[in-house]
Amino acid sequence: xxxxxxxxxxxxxxxxxxxxxxxxxxxxxxxxxxxxxxxxxxxxxxxxxxxxxxxxxxxxxxxxxxxxxxxxxxxxxxxxxxxxxxxxxxxxxxxxxxxxxxxxxxxxxxxxxxxxxxxxxxxxxxxxxxxxxxxxxxxxxxxxxxxxxxxxxxxxxxxxxxxxxxxxxxxxxxxxxxxxxxxxxxxxxxxxxxxxxxxxxxxxxxxxxxxxxxxxxxxxxxxxxxxxxxxxxxxxxxxxxxxxxxxxxxxxxxxxxxxxxxxxxxxxxx
Amino acid sequence: xxxxxxxxxxxxxxxxxxxxxxxxxxxxxxxxxxxxxxxxxxxxxxxxxxxxxxxxxxxxxxxxxxxxxxxxxxxxxxxxxxxxxxxxxxxxxxxxxxxxxxxxxxxxxxxxxxxxxxxxxxxxxxxxxxxxxxxxxxxxxxxxxxxxxxxxxxxxxxxxxxxxxxxxxxxxxxxxxxxxxxxxxxxxxxxxxxxxxxxxxxxxxxxxxxxxxxxxxxxxxxxxxxxxxxxxxxxxxxxxxxxxxxxxxxxxxxxxxxxxxxx
Numbered sequence: 091x092x093x094x095x096x097x098x099x100x101x102x103x104x105x106x107x108x109x110x111x112x113x114x115x116x117x118x119x120x121x122x123x124x125x126x127x128x129x130x131x132x133x134x135x136x137x138x139x140x141x142x143x144x145x146x147x148x149x150x151x152x153x154x155x156x157x158x159x160x161x162x163x164x165x166x167x168x169x170x171x172x173x174x175x176x177x178x179x180x181x182x183x184x185x186x187x188x189x190x191x192x193x194x195x196x197x198x199x200x201x202x203x204x205x206x207x208x209x210x211x212x213x214x215x216x217x218x219x220x221x222x223x224x225x226x227x228x229x230x231x232x233x234x235x236x237x238x239x240x241x242x243x244x245x246x247x248x249x250x251x252x253x254x255x256x257x258x259x260x261x262x263x264x265x266x267x268x269x270x271x272x273x274x275x276x277x278x279x280x281x282x283x284x285x286x287x288x289x290x291x292x293x294x295x296x297x298x299x300x301x302x303x304x305x306x307x308x309x310x311x312x313x314x315x316x317x318x319x320x321x322x323x324x325x326x327x328x329x330x331x332x333x334x335x336x337x338x339x340x341x342x343x344x345x346x347x348x349x350x351x352x353x354x355x356x357x358x359x360x
Numbered sequence: 361x362x363x364x365x366x367x368x369x370x371x372x373x374x375x376x377x378x379x380x381x382x383x384x385x386x387x388x389x390x391x392x393x394x395x396x397x398x399x400x401x402x403x404x405x406x407x408x409x410x411x412x413x414x415x416x417x418x419x420x421x422x423x424x425x426x427x428x429x430x431x432x433x434x435x436x437x438x439x440x441x442x443x444x445x446x447x448x449x450x451x452x453x454x455x456x457x458x459x460x461x462x463x464x465x466x467x468x469x470x471x472x473x474x475x476x477x478x479x480x481x482x483x484x485x486x487x488x489x490x491x492x493x494x495x496x497x498x499x500x501x502x503x504x505x506x507x508x509x510x511x512x513x514x515x516x517x518x519x520x521x522x523x524x525x526x527x528x529x530x531x532x533x534x535x536x537x538x539x540x541x542x543x544x545x546x547x548x549x550x551x552x553x554x555x556x557x558x559x560x561x562x563x564x565x566x567x568x569x570x571x572x573x574x575x576x577x578x579x580x581x582x583x584x585x586x587x588x589x590x591x592x593x594x595x596x597x598x599x600x601x602x603x604x605x606x607x608x609x610x611x612x613x614x615x616x617x618x619x620x621x622x623x
Contacts, residue, residue: 262417263463264439273462277453313532350371355454 142327150324151332159313160332164307167298168228168336172302174233182238183283186245190275191267196246197208203243211235212297215304229301236297237290244286248279284351291344296336310336365392366550367518368415372425374411377605380599384575385411388425391578395517395586398555400561402607403571403613405584409554412576416552417443422572429518442516442549446523448503456506457482457491463514474513481509495596501532505539512543521553525560534592537564541590561605562600563590570607573614580610598612 124144131143132251138146154160189196215232222228252275260270302311310333317325365620372389375382385408393399401409414420416427418438424534427434434440442463450459455476464474482488485505494505504524511519521540526532537560544551561568562584570580586594594600 255445255447256449256451257447258419258445260466261419261438262414262441262443263466265466269466274451277451282455308474 104183110246140323142324146324146330147327151328154325154328160328162321163308163310163313164332164336166226167229167295167302167311167333170229170298170301170309170341171233171291171336171340174230174297175237175291177230178234178237178294179241179283179290181234182241182243183245183279184281185238186242186247187249187271187276189246189280190249190252190271196249203239203246207240207243211239212300215300219301219305219321224305224307229298229306232301233294233297236293240290240293241283241286245279248282249275252278280351280354284348287344289347290340291340292337295333295340297335362552366395366397367393367417367429367431367552367602368431369412370415370426370428372399372412372415372422372427374408374415374420374422374495377425386415386422387575387577387622389571389578390425391581393518393552393567395550396548397567398544398551398553398565399567399569400555400565401569401571402555402558402561402611403576404573404611405556406574407614408574408576409571410522413443413522413552413554417441417520429514440516442511442514444507444511444521444524446526448495448500448507449577450503450506450510455492455494456487459495460510461505463510467514478509481512485543488596499532501528501536501556503534504528508536508540508543512547512549514534518550518552521551523554523556526555526557533560540564558604558611559595561607563595563601568607570614572608579614 127136127141128144131138131141131146182332187201199213208261211232215233218231218235219228222231241342248286256278257270263275298312302309303315306312310329314329314333315324317323369391372386373384375384375517377383389412401412403409411420415422416434418436418440422424422454424493429440429498450456451462454462457475460478460482461471461474464477465471472535479491482491485508487502487509490498490502495506504527508524510522523524524540525536529532529535540551541591545550553561553564565584567581567583569578570582571577572579582603585599586597
């Protein structure tokens with residue numbers, strides 16, 4: 091007998107999800123939209139100068155790729171996004187978790203967290219570029235700032251959700267505060283931290299791109315801005331499509347990471 | 361073995377402060393439990409039973425009074441007694457066996473030794489085959505059994521059980537009560553049980569302390585006149601019926617007096 095915690099509707103949902111009909115519809119609609127776009131541009135329904143067309147975008151991308159710049163730009167933007175995301179998540183989660191040790195520190199810090207969270211960090215981009223230069227570091231810092239506060243808030247939420255009876259139990263077993271922290275608080279907060287990852291990877295990428303918009307000599311964001319100022323709208327579209335693909339890849343990786351972590355730190359309590 | 365009692369609670373008094381003054385929780389509670397004894401604390405809800413346990417477990421300081429374990433004060437020194445609560449409090453991300461050895465691990469017992477011990481206990485108390493399962497895969501009764509084994513593996517001589525079977529159905533509860541009796545006799549533990557179930561108190565204990573409503577005081581202390589080992593038929597004997605009636609009346613009177621003073 092194995093209780094998987096799966097509801098009948100959950101089973102149904104999964105079966106429908108994997109059914110060929112659903113897959114067919116999903117890809118079919120995408121293909122239909124692409125054909126409509128291409129046809130619209132060729133038949134003059136939409137202005138090809140502004141909206142380009144899938145074929146033209148693909149052609150421009152291939153040329154760009156052959157010149158060797160595209161891959162370098164992808165790596166540049168991807169690296170600053172990832173680095174900012176990892177640093178921000180680790181640092182933010184650490185701050186949120188440490189609040190467990192002092193209720194007073196946590197209560198004093200709470201309003202600051204809220205204000206920092208509300209602060210539009212992207213507005214700081216010009217200052218950061220001046221502080222850290224037009225190179226890689228300013229992009230990482232912006233991506234970091236985008237993620238660190240939300241990560242701290244997630245982790246702190248997790249800390250507050252810890253069952254006080256579990257803490258009592260651990261203390262009664264003779265555990266010190268550090269042991270209670272590592273055995274109960276961190277694992278209890280893990281689902282909260284994990285649930286923040288999806289949001290944070292998108293925020294981090296937004297930070298990296300805006301950093302490149304402001305001032306940069308590399309990256310997909312810079313490529314888009316450059317193409318825009320030279321009215322090379324085909325290249326702008328290449329940038330948008332490539333960024334979307336990069337974003338999907340990163341999001342997908344985070345979802346996989348979530349699944350792996352989620353299995354380890356299962357929050358199922360029945 | 362000396363003639364000293366295992367646990368000695370001496371005039372423990374505790375009040376909780378809030379904005380509108382203090383609320384007394386316990387008032388001059390004194391009693392003793394002999395080594396290997398089984399004592400139940402019976403009382404209406406809100407009589408400060410859990411507060412008393414937190415004090416005996418060294419997790420909370422009393423305003424006055426002392427708690428001695430083998431003649432030495434345990435105030436402010438947690439980790440000296442096994443403590444089991446109504447919720448199983450198994451860590452959901454750990455397997456059952458890893459939960460059971462948690463206390464042993466905190467005392468730096470090598471994993472291998474702890475696991476050997478745990479597996480033997482799990483086999484004996486009906487958890488064989490569930491070693492690597494996660495808590496959510498087990499029934500409530502099995503989880504509570506695992507929690508009992510975890511408490512047992514702390515290797516403390518005194519176990520505090522705070523309504524450990526309160527959330528279980530009658531049959532599962534009876535099974536666990538029998539398991540607990542077996543644990544108590546096999547491992548020669550000294551047990552203090554908090555319960556609001558009169559029958560449970562009679563069935564399990566040597567002595568019963570009836571506590572009053574807030575502030576908790578010892579209203580009555582009585583010995584259960586039943587031989588060991590206890591059997592289920594004893595629950596229907598006239599002695600038990602008489603005792604049950606007496607205890608229920610006491611408890612009802614407590615609830616009643618509280619209602620008057622509240623009303």
